[in-house]
Structures are given as structure tokens and as C-alpha cells.
Amino acid sequence: MADAVRAVQAVRSVEVRSLVKVYEGHRRMGSGTVRALAGVDLAAEPGEYLVLLGPSGCGKTTLLRTIAGLEQPTEGEVLIDGQVVNGLPPRVRQVAMVFQSYALYPHKTVRANIEFPLKAERSLGKAARAEKARWAAGLLGIEPLLDRRPRHLSGGERQRVALARALVRDPAVFLLDEPLSNLDAKTRTAARDELKRFQQRVGTTTVYVTHDQAEAMGLGDRIAVLSEGRVRQVGTPAEVYDDPADTFVATFIGAPPMNLVRRDDRLVGFRPEHLLPVEAVPSGARAERVTMPLRVERMEYLSGDRHVYGTAGGLGADTRVIARLPANVETPLHPGETHEFAVDASRLRFFDAESGVRASAVRL
Amino acid sequence: MSAAESSGRARKVRLSDREGFLAWAMLLPSVVYIVALVGVPFLLAIAFAFSDVTTGDPSYHFVGLRNFRAIFHDGVFWQALGNTLLFTAASMALIVVFGKILANILVADFQGKWFVRFLVLLPWTTPVALSSISWLWFLDSIYSPVDWTLRRLGLLHGNVIWLGHSGTAMLSVVFVQAWRLTPLAAVIVMAGLVAIPRDLDEAARVDGAGYWRRMFEVTIPLTLPVIAVAALFGAIMTFTDMTVPYVLTRGGPTHATDVLASWAYFRGIEGGDVGQGAAIALFLFPILLAAAIAVLRAVRRLGLR
Numbered sequence: 013m014a015d016a017v018r019a020v021q022a023v024r025s026v027e028v029r030s031l032v033k034v035y036e037g038h039r040r041m042g043s044g045t046v047r048a049l050a051g052v053d054l055a056a057e058p059g060e061y062l063v064l065l066g067p068s069g070c071g072k073t074t075l076l077r078t079i080a081g082l083e084q085p086t087e088g089e090v091l092i093d094g095q096v097v098n099g100l101p102p103r104v105r106q107v108a109m110v111f112q113s114y115a116l117y118p119h120k121t122v123r124a125n126i127e128f129p130l131k132a133e134r135s136l137g138k139a140a141r142a143e144k145a146r147w148a149a150g151l152l153g154i155e156p157l158l159d160r161r162p163r164h165l166s167g168g169e170r171q172r173v174a175l176a177r178a179l180v181r182d183p184a185v186f187l188l189d190e191p192l193s194n195l196d197a198k199t200r201t202a203a204r205d206e207l208k209r210f211q212q213r214v215g216t217t218t219v220y221v222t223h224d225q226a227e228a229m230g231l232g233d234r235i236a237v238l239s240e241g242r243v244r245q246v247g248t249p250a251e252v253y254d255d256p257a258d259t260f261v262a263t264f265i266g267a268p269p270m271n272l273v274r275r276d277d278r279l280v281g282f283r284p285e286h287l288l289p290v291e292a293v294p295s296g297a298r299a300e301r302v303t304m305p306l307r308v309e310r311m312e313y314l315s316g317d318r319h320v321y322g323t324a325g326g327l328g329a330d331t332r333v334i335a336r337l338p339a340n341v342e343t344p345l346h347p348g349e350t351h352e353f354a355v356d357a358s359r360l361r362f363f364d365a366e367s368g369v370r371a372s373a374v375r376l
Numbered sequence: 377m378s379a380a381e382s383s384g385r386a387r388k389v390r391l392s393d394r395e396g397f398l399a400w401a402m403l404l405p406s407v408v409y410i411v412a413l414v415g416v417p418f419l420l421a422i423a424f425a426f427s428d429v430t431t432g433d434p435s436y437h438f439v440g441l442r443n444f445r446a447i448f449h450d451g452v453f454w455q456a457l458g459n460t461l462l463f464t465a466a467s468m469a470l471i472v473v474f475g476k477i478l479a480n481i482l483v484a485d486f487q488g489k490w491f492v493r494f495l496v497l498l499p500w501t502t503p504v505a506l507s508s509i510s511w512l513w514f515l516d517s518i519y520s521p522v523d524w525t526l527r528r529l530g531l532l533h534g535n536v537i538w539l540g541h542s543g544t545a546m547l548s549v550v551f552v553q554a555w556r557l558t559p560l561a562a563v564i565v566m567a568g569l570v571a572i573p574r575d576l577d578e579a580a581r582v583d584g585a586g587y588w589r590r591m592f593e594v595t596i597p598l599t600l601p602v603i604a605v606a607a608l609f610g611a612i613m614t615f616t617d618m619t620v621p622y623v624l625t626r627g628g629p630t631h632a633t634d635v636l637a638s639w640a641y642f643r644g645i646e647g648g649d650v651g652q653g654a655a656i657a658l659f660l661f662p663i664l665l666a667a668a669i670a671v672l673r674a675v676r677r678l679g680l681r
Contacts, residue, residue: 082578103584115579119597128593132584177583187582 025217026079026107026185027055031088033074033241048074049085050241056185056217061208063232064221067264071241072221076187079219081105093184103132108178109187112194114170116162122149122173123158129181148176152210167195168203175210186211186218192227204230225265229253237261256281256361259368268319268334272363275328278374279363284319284336286359289343293354300357302327302376306335307350320345324353327376424654431648443655447643452631453656456639463550463621463635464614470554471610472603475561476596482566500559508623511552515539515624539625542632549633553620557613561606568602569595601675608671612664636660 033049048071056062064072077083079090081102089096097105108129116125126145130136136144149155152172162170171191178186191207192200208231211218222228228235229249236246237260245257256262256270262281263269271287272279287306295301304326312319318337323330335353337343345351357376364371391397428439447453478496499507514522515538527533538544572595580590596603618637621627627634627642634642636656644653 080582082581102578102582103586107582109579109582111575111579113573113575115573115575117576117580117594128580128585129583132580132586132589181584 025056025058025060025093026219027091027094028052028075028079029089029091031075031078031090032086033071033078033083034086047241049078049088051088052238052241052243054236054243054246056219058217059215061211061218061220061231061233063228063235064219064238065225065228065232065235065265066223066238068223070238072223072238073189075238076109076189076219076221079185080107080109080187106181106184107187108181108183108185110171110174110178110189110191112190114162114174114191114194116170116173116177118162121159121161122154122165125162125173126158126176126180129177133181144180145176148179151179151213152176166199168199171195171203172206175207179214183216186216186220188218188220190222191220192222192224207231225267229265237264239264255370257370259363262361262363268336270361271324271331271333273324273328273331273333274365275374275376277365278371279365279368280328280376281361281363282355282359284334285338286355287324287333287335287353288337288341288355289345290352290354291343292337292341293356295354301354302357302360303352303354305350306333306353308345308347310347311345318345421654421658424650425658427651429650431645431650434650439651443651447652447655447659452634452639455631456634456636456656457659459546459631459633460615460635460637462546463553463633464611466550467553467557467614468607468611470550471557471561472607474554474558475565475606476599476603478558478562479565479569482562483569496562497559499556500563504556504619505623507556508552508620511548511555512539512624515548539629542629545625545629545633549621549624552624553614553617556620557610561610564606564609565599565603568599571602572598604671604675608668611667615664615667616660 031049031052032047035046035048050071052071052075054062054075064075066072074083078085079092081090081097081100085098089098091097092105092107117128120128123142123145126148127141130141130144145158146155149158152175154169154172154176157165157169157173162173165173174191188207192203195203204227220227220231222231232249234246234248235252237244237252239260245252245261247255252261252265256265259272259279259281262272266283268284270281270283272281274280290301290303293301304324306320306322306324308320308322310321312321316339318341320335320337322333322335324333343351360373360376362371362373363369423436425443426438426440428437428442429435482493482496514520520538522538538548576594576598577590580594585593616637618635618641621633621635621638622641625633627638631639636659640653640656643656644650647653
């Protein structure tokens with residue numbers, strides 16, 4: 013059954029073209045209009061796991077809801093399976109959504125919850141519906157819960173029921189709105205792993221919204237970083253991390269964020285893990301390095317790494333930076349001292365100081 | 377123990393900090409109120425029901441079940457009981473259906489919403505005696521604008537005389553009662569509708585459910601406890617109420633719209649037989665108690681699911 017599903021879905025995908033969503037402020041409340049989406053172009057390839065990542069209020073949930081048909085775009089087009097679906101209600105769009113709250117029907121059993129989309133579709137008989145619900149429940153390992161009600165389930169179990177309910181529709185796209193945010197930290201890691209394996213097994217195109225970069229990095233085939241209603245960058249986790257398109261992406265992704273040092277009309281960026289004591293950075297004919305004196309101010313010892321907070325001079329304007337030293341770098345460092353640090357030149361990224369976008373490299 | 381240890385530093389505990397005292401202080405007014413206005417009259421009614429007290433002779437003599445035997449042998453009592461049940465059931469059905477529809481209108485978002493809300497709540501805020509009098513005009517045998525409109529439209533020849541025939545009189549009384557209590561039911565149901573998480577409706581939309589399926593499979597089951605509460609309130613208010621029949625028909629024609637409350641009033645106050653009036657009124661009590669328990673049980677069962 014899963015193979016057949018996959019074959020059909022090979023032609024499906026989701027796409028948005030210059031999508032704009034403007035919320036008109038309430039006249040009497042005096043609130044202005046809000047541009048939740050300010051021209052978004054984005055496409056998910058068939059079977060792809062696309063993560064929309066951004067801070068709260070960046071428009072990622074609005075984008076997801078617009079794809080689902082719960083919001084109508086002010087301008088632009090939404091395409092599912094290559095068909096424009098603007099103006100069509102959610103039920104004909106062949107999408108399935110998992111809400112942040114899971115939105116299980118509290119008065120229905122797990123079985124009735126999973127069967128509900130099939131009942132609404134009216135394409136299957138009673139026996140076929142029950143069969144399909146059992147198949148979905150089996151895939152997610154929740155068969156023993158079928159006769160329970162949602163209130164008697166744990167957060168992780170509810171999430172699986174919500175996924176099973178989404179699955180039975182054979183949707184063209186899964187839309188997941190922060191499905192892990194209601195779980196405690198311990199369950200979350202396990203649930204993340206489970207979500208990824210689940211999607212790989214069913215192979216359905218998935219659009220996943222989150223503000224958690226660890227989730228985005230771990231789950232996404234590609235990540236679209238959003239801010240203020242615009243897509244700042246789309247790329248694989250490695251691309252957005254190693255080659256951020258602008259200073260927003262550079263500082264939003266990575267913990268601690270990328271260091272940015274002003275030098276004339278450029279911002280010079282480098283990741284904390286690339287800023288190391290000078291003796292730990294190899295130098296040679298092929299590997300060039302940029303050195304700078306670092307006044308150590310404070311140190312943290314986190315999961316085996318040393319996080320060194322200090323002020324870097326020499327490179328450009330004096331700037332507070334963070335260095336992350338792995339356990340195998342054992343250089344003794346003490347607050348108050350100044351030590352020579354270095355970055356491999358190939359690790360430097362340059363941004364325009366005014367606009368924040370990537371710019372050509374300059375010689376240091 | 378820790379409280380004792382830190383009491384040296386703690387500020388003095390004031391009277392208003394003591395929960396035991398506060399509980400009593402805050403409960404007392406309502407306890408006094410309930411005892412004085414509900415408890416005492418209730419006990420008085422029980423005492424009167426077993427006595428021969430009349431407005432002419434207020435001296436108390438215990439007469440056992442004589443009053444009950446008398447009212448049970450009176451055909452009007454049974455007619456009034458039937459009328460009460462019909463009146464309550466029919467107006468309840470209308471109130472729940474209209475209340476639900478109105479609640480949907482009240483939660484919807486549209487232009488001029490405040491004005492519609494205002495109109496909807498108007499019947500509830502108008503004193504019932506006043507509004508019943510305007511209904512008296514609406515249903516007047518000669519000057520009724522309803523009849524006039526129907527005549528002008530050519531749907532009616534002559535007059536209906538709404539309050540003059542037993543069938544139309546009951547219909548009118550039921551309709552006015554429903555008109556009166558619908559806003560209350562609508563507001564209660566609206567509170568229930570607003571409490572449903574928006575996600576659920578959206579999930580049902582994405583799951584492919586149309587308007588009616590969402591209504592009957594999601595919204596109504598989730599508001600059922602609240603609808604039951606609205607129905608219970610409405611039923612009790614209707615069952616014990618005599619205002620509308622009293623003002624519109626005075627129980628007529630020939631007891632066709634007499635309900636237990638109005639019959640108890642006519643018997644006990646206007647007729648002067650306080651004992652029989654109390655016995656009639658007391659007959660309502662076990663029925664209401666049973667109804668209240670049944671509905672509250674149903675609500676709890678729904679809540680536990």
C-alpha cells in the first residue's frame with residue numbers, strides 16, 4: 013500500500029509564487045495593516061522535507077496556513093500538484109495538517125479521530141475506512157490506543173494520533189505546524205527522530221514550521237529561513253549554516269551565533285568554533301589564517317566545549333566575540349588575559365555593512 | 377514548621393489573611409439571602425400545603441393530605457399539568473434551536489455585528505410584563521398587526537383571534553416564551569462556542585469536513601454540555617413561570633393555557649384557598665428536582681469523556 017502511495021505522490025509538490033498576505037488592522041482598534049508575507053517564492057520538491065524556520069512573527073505559520081487554505085493570500089498563487097488552488101477550500105486541496113495543539117477531537121475516540129477525514133471524504137465504505145485507520149495506526153504504533161480518548165493520551169501519543177489522522181488522507185503535502193513544541197525536552201528528541209523516519213517511510217512531501225533551529229537542522233532536507241515576511245535563504249542545513257545569505261541568517265542560525273566584526277564597509281563573519289587559539293589553527297602554503305588578539309573576559313564550560321567570551325581587536329573595530337574551543341584544544345586561558353587567536357581564512361564570510369547581504373571578500 | 381521559624385520576620389497576620397474567616401464572611405450574605413428568600417418561603421409552602429389556611433381565615437389547622445386529594449380530583453389541575461409540560465417542552469425545543477442559531481450569528485464576524493447583538497439581547501433586557509403587553513397588542517383580536525399583514529397579503533380572511541381559541545392561544549404563549557428566553561440561551565451557547573479551540577474547527581476543515589459535518593460532528597458535540605445547561609435553565613424558568621400566560625391569556629380560554637404556576641396563583645391568591653394553592657405549587661418541586669439532577673448528571677457524563 014505504501015508503495016502505491018509513493019508512486020502516485022511522485023508527481024506531487026507544493027509551490028507558492030510571489031505570495032503576499034496583508035492583514036487589515038481593525039478600524040476601531042486603530043491598529044495598522046500588517047504585511048505577514050511580503051512576496052514569498054518557494055517550492056517543495058516531491059518527497060522533500062522543507063522546513064520553514066524563523067523567529068515568531070516572521071510569517072512562517074501564515075505561509076503554512078495559506079498553503080492549507082485556512083488563509084486566503086492577498087496576492088500571489090499557491091500551487092499544489094502544479095494546480096493553482098487559490099480560492100479553493102482546504103478540503104479539496106489534498107493537504108493534511110498537524111497543528112501545534114494537535115487539535116484532536118476530544119469527544120471522539122482515537123479510532124474515530126483517524127477515520128474522520130475518510131468519513132468526510134465519503135469515498136470509502138465503513139469496512140475500508142476501519143481497515144485504513146488500522147493501517148495508519150499500525151504504521152505509527154498506536155493500535156493499542158484506538159479505543160481511548162485523546163485526554164487519556166500523553167503528548168507523544170497525541171502527536172502520533174494527529175499524524176495518523178493526517179496520513180489516512182493520502183495527502184499531496186503534510187503541513188506540520190510546530191508539532192514538537194508541546195512536548196517536554198526529553199520526548200522531543202525522540203519524537204523528532206520518529207518524525208523523520210516516519211516521513212522517510214511514507215515519502216510524502218512535508219512542509220514543517222518551527223522556530224527551533226535544532227529541529228530545522230535535524231529534520232529538513234532544505235531549510236527556508238524567514239524573517240519579516242520574506243524568505244532570507246533557502247538551502248540545505250549545511251548551506252544555511254556555512255554560507256548564510258545575510259547577517260540575519262548568520263546570527264539566527266548557530267548557537268552561539270556567528271561573530272560579526274565591522275571593518276570599513278564590510279562585516280567580517282566567522283563561526284565561534286573557527287575562532288581558536290593561534291597555535292590550534294594550522295598555517296601553511298595552502299591554509300592561510302587571520303590572527304587577532306583576544307582579551308578574554310569570561311568562560312563557560314558547556315558539554316565539553318569551552319565558550320570563551322572576549323573582545324577582539326586588530327581585525328576591525330573592537331568587538332565582543334565568542335570562541336568555542338573543543339575539548340582537544342587545551343591552551344590554558346584565564347579571564348583578563350589577552351591571547352592571540354586565529355581563524356582559517358577560508359572560514360571567513362563577508363557581508364555588506366549597510367544591507368547585511370553577502371559581499372565579495374576583501375583582503376585582511 | 378517553616379512558618380513558625382520565619383514568624384519572627386513575618387508581618388502580623390491580619391483578619392483578612394485568615395481563609396477560614398474570609399470564607400464565612402463572603403458566604404454569609406448569600407446564605408442569608410437564600411435562607412430568607414428561598415428557604416423560608418419553601419418551608420412556609422410545605423406548611424400551608426397541609427393546612428386549611430385561606431385568605432379569609434389565616435388560622436392554621438393541620439389537615440393532612442386533604443388539599444392534595446382535592447387538587448388531584450380537580451380536572452383543571454391535570455389540564456394545567458399537561459399544559460405546563462407542553463408549554464415547557466415546546467418552548468424549550470424552540471429556545472434550544474433558535475438559541476443555537478442565534479449564537480452562531482453572534483460569534484460570526486460581519487459588519488454591523490454590534491447592532492445585531494444589541495437587537496438579539498433586547499428581548500432579554502425588556503421587563504417581561506412590558507414586552508408581554510406589546511405582544512398582547514400583536515395578538516389582539518381586532519388590532520393585531522399580524523392579522524393585518526396577513527390580510528393585506530391575501531393569506532387571511534377575517535381575524536384569527538389568536539388568544540381566543542385554545543390551540544392558537546397555546547401557540548402564542550409558547551412563541552412569546554421562546555422569544556423571551558432565546559437570547560439567554562443564545563448567550564450561554566455562545567460562551568460554549570467561543571470556548572471551543574479554533575484549531576479544532578480548522579482541523580476539521582483541513583480534514584475535509586463541510587459546514588454541516590463540522591456543525592454536527594464537532595461543534596454541537598462539544599457544546600452539548602453548555603446547551604444542556606441552557607436547556608435546564610430555560611426549562612426551570614419556563615416550568616415555574618406564569619408571567620406570559622398570565623399577562624396574555626390569564627390562563628384562558630377556559631384553562632387552555634393555565635400552567636401549574638398560574639393555576640396555583642389563581643387558586644391560592646385570587647381564589648383565596650392558600651392551602652390548595654401551596655399544594656399545587658409544591659407539586660412542581662419533585663419534578664424540577666428530578667429534571668435538574670438528570671440534566672446535571674448528563675452534563676457530568678459528557679464532561680468526563
